[in-house]
Amino acid sequence: MYTLKKSLGQHFLKDEDICRKIVAELQQCAFSRLLEVGPGGGALTKYLVQIPGIDFKAVEVDDExxxxxxxxxxxxxxxxxxxSFLDIDKPFEESFSIVGNFPYNISTEILFKVLDWIGSVDCVVGMFxxxxxxxxxxxxxxxxxxxTSVLIQAYFDVSYLFDVDEHSFTPPPKVKSGVIRLTPVKQPLHMKSREAFTKLVKTAFGQRRKTLRNACKSLFxxxxxxxxxxxxxxxxxxxQDFAQLSFLMQ
Structure with a gap:
C-alpha cells in the first residue's frame, strides 16, 4: 500500500459518501479538462477517472x-x-477545472496560484x-x-457546500473541514490594476482595527x-468598494 506523511499534511479521505458528494458537486460545472490536486491514495481519483469524455490529469508530489x-x-x-502544485506550469492549453482534498498546510497558497490562471479556470471544488x-x-x-476573502471573491463566486467531519479521514485531523466551490464572476470587477487592488486590500487589513484613514494613509x-x-x-x-477605491490611489 502506502504510508502517510505528516510532513506533507496528508489526511486521506475514507468516507465514500463524502467522495461521491464532492464529485457530484464538481459535475454541477461543465468541463472537459480536469486537474486533481493531491490525489494521495486515490479516494477521489477512482471516481474522477470514470467521468466520461474528459482529459484528466493529477498533480502529486509524493514519489510513493x-x-x-x-x-x-x-x-x-x-x-x-x-x-508540487505550487511549482507547476498551467497544465492545459485550454480552460480546465480543479478538484482536490487540498493539503491544509498550503491550501491558501494553492488558491493564490489559481488566481494566476484567471481566465483559464472554469471551476474549483476543494476541501479545506x-x-x-x-x-x-x-x-x-x-x-x-x-x-483572502476579498482577493478570491474579486474573481470568483464562492459557495460553501458542506462540512466534513474529522472521522471521514485517516488519520483524523484535529480540525473540521469544509468543501467550497469557486466559479468565475460573471461580470469582471473594474479596478485600477490587480497590483493596486491587492496592495490596497493587504494594507487595509494589515491594521484591521484602525480606520482606513489611518491604515491606508500612505496610499492616498x-x-x-x-x-x-x-x-x-x-x-x-x-x-466592490475596494475595487472602486483603488482608482483613487496615488
Whole structure:
C-alpha cells in the first residue's frame, strides 16, 4: 500500500459518501479538462477517472503515491504531474477545472496560484480546513472576512457546500473541514490594476482595527482621505468598494 506523511499534511479521505458528494458537486460545472490536486491514495481519483469524455490529469508530489496510483489505476499512466502544485506550469492549453482534498498546510497558497490562471479556470471544488473555507466565503461585516476573502471573491463566486467531519479521514485531523466551490464572476470587477487592488486590500487589513484613514494613509492624498468612506474599517468594505477605491490611489 502506502504510508502517510505528516510532513506533507496528508489526511486521506475514507468516507465514500463524502467522495461521491464532492464529485457530484464538481459535475454541477461543465468541463472537459480536469486537474486533481493531491490525489494521495486515490479516494477521489477512482471516481474522477470514470467521468466520461474528459482529459484528466493529477498533480502529486509524493514519489510513493505516484507509484501506488499508477499501479492501482493504469489509466493514470502519463497523466500524473510529479511535482508540487505550487511549482507547476498551467497544465492545459485550454480552460480546465480543479478538484482536490487540498493539503491544509498550503491550501491558501494553492488558491493564490489559481488566481494566476484567471481566465483559464472554469471551476474549483476543494476541501479545506473549515476555518479557511469559511474565511474564503465570508462577506463584509464578518469577523473572518479578510484579505483572502476579498482577493478570491474579486474573481470568483464562492459557495460553501458542506462540512466534513474529522472521522471521514485517516488519520483524523484535529480540525473540521469544509468543501467550497469557486466559479468565475460573471461580470469582471473594474479596478485600477490587480497590483493596486491587492496592495490596497493587504494594507487595509494589515491594521484591521484602525480606520482606513489611518491604515491606508500612505496610499492616498490628504484630500482623498477626507472622504467619509475612510471612517470605516477594512471589514466593513465590500469587494466592490475596494475595487472602486483603488482608482483613487496615488
Amino acid at each position: 503515491k505516484v507509484v501506488y496510483l499508477e499501479k492501482t489505476y493504469p489509466a493514470l499512466k502519463g497523466k500524473i504531474i510529479h511535482q 480546513q473549515k476555518e479557511v473555507a469559511l474565511r474564503i466565503a465570508a462577506k463584509e461585516g464578518s469577523k473572518v472576512y479578510g484579505v 492624498t490628504p484630500e482623498v482621505l477626507q472622504d467619509d468612506i475612510f471612517n470605516k474599517r477594512a471589514e466593513q468594505l465590500s469587494v
